[in-house]
Amino acid sequence: MNSFQDSLQSLSTGSPPNEEQITALLSANAEQMPALLSAADKARRRGVGDAVHLRAIIEFSNYCRKNCLYCGLRRDNRSLTRYRLTEQQILDAAGEAAALGFRTVVLQSGEDLYYTPTVIARIIERVKNKYDLAVTLSLGEHSRQTYKTWREAGADRYLIKQETADEQLFKRLKPDTSLSRRVQCLCWLGELGYQTGSGNMVGLPGQSLHTLARDILLMRKLDVDMAGIGPFLPHPATPLKNAAPGNLELTLKTLAITRLYLPQTHLPATTALCTLAKDGRRLALSGGANVIMPNLTPPAVRDKYLIYPQKADIGEKPARALADITALLADLGRPLAGDRGHAVKNKPMAYPELA
Known part of the structure; x- marks a missing residue:
């Protein structure tokens, strides 16, 4: 069995991780946490630098054909008021993002077949032609x-989270699909030249430390360009409404370890983490994260896109959110990135300061 210190020390060799090694790091106690977070922060500096990238999220539809057990957008949730933005409303939101200085927009929705592939393609083209923005899809x-x-x-990019690398757990949580199908999608996206994003939830019912270790190993195997890591948060209108939420410390450990083994991958300070802890953004940025994704969904519908309850960004005004982010980054000594933030592929890295 690997000890925490042995596992952390092995990073100095740049050797590939194994499940036992990652599990040992996930088992870090309160006294070991500072060393883990410090190592992740150093890995972040080496891998992606100090600059923090902003991505503006536009949630343009909360209709979904899927029935995932954890998600408030699931098709069987009859209590949710559904909405769809028009093409012009989506374009207007992208224009607001460009005016505020964002270099990337994330067009996100439930799996809503109302928008045909041709319609989505036209929206992409209109955004790209009118504004100098990178376009990320999460559909x-x-x-x-x-x-x-x-x-x-x-x-330019596509986000589709694996959620969990445990095939049986995945099937229970997402009865309309399979882990193999999800991985196939990620492989197709990579083949087509997208910058690919995946990610997982921490604290899912039935999850273990070994499950989390396999999540990290899968993301490393797929060589993802972005990984969104956040806590599971139970929604009251789902079958998992009575489950316990994910743990803050374990989420931060998972984020930190992902940074150690995917040094050049973009890791956001997720909204879910900020919902779980008021200072979640600061904690994430201090433990490996280098991306913030403010919500630019029109205020009239923003409170209807609730994958989980009490989202931290529901009432945020974009200008106020940017001011808060700027103040936080100044306090942390981290500059705001001015480029679109395309990722570079991960390469083995040694950490001589850990040797």
């Missing part, structure tokens, strides 16, 4: 041809 599982259509329209 769920589709065919390779659909992904190809959107890539040819100008989409």
Whole structure:
């Protein structure tokens, strides 16, 4: 069995991680946490630098064909008021992001087939033609041809979380699909030249430290360009409404370890983490994160896109959010990135200061 110190020390060799090694790091106690977070912060500095990238999220539809057990957008949630933004409303929101200085917009929705591949392609083209923005899509599982259509329209990145690398747990949580299908989508996206993003939830019912270790190993194997790591937060209108939420410390450990083993991957300070802890953004940025994703969904519908309850960004005004982010980054001594923030592929890195 690997000890925490042995596992941390092995980073100095740049050798590939194994499940036992990651599990040992996930088992870090309160006294060991500072060393883990410090190592992750150093890995972040070496891998992606000090600059923090902003991505503006536009949640344009909360309709979803899937019935995931944890998600407030699930199709069987009859208590949710559904909405769809028009193409012009999406374009207007992208324009607001550009005016505020964002270099990337994330177009996100439930799996809503109302917007055909052609319509989404047209939206991408209009955003790219009118504004100097990178376009990230987060629209769920589709065919390779659909992904190809959107890539040819100008989409730069695609986010589709694995959620968990445990095949049986995945099937229970997401009965309409499978882990193999999810991984296939990520592989198609990589083949088509997208910058790919995945990620997982920490604290899912039935999850273990070994499950989390396999999550990190899968993301490393896929060589993802971005990984969103946040706590599980139970929604009252889902079958998991009575489950316990994810743990703050374990979420921070998972984020930190992901940084150690994917040194050049973009890691956001997720909204879910900020919902769990008021200072979640600061904690994440101090333990490996280098991306913040403010919400620019129009205020009239923002409170209807609730994957989990009490989202931290529901009432945030974009200008106020940017002011708060700027103040936090100044306090941390971290500059705001001025480029679009395309990732570079991960390479083995040694950490001589740990030797």
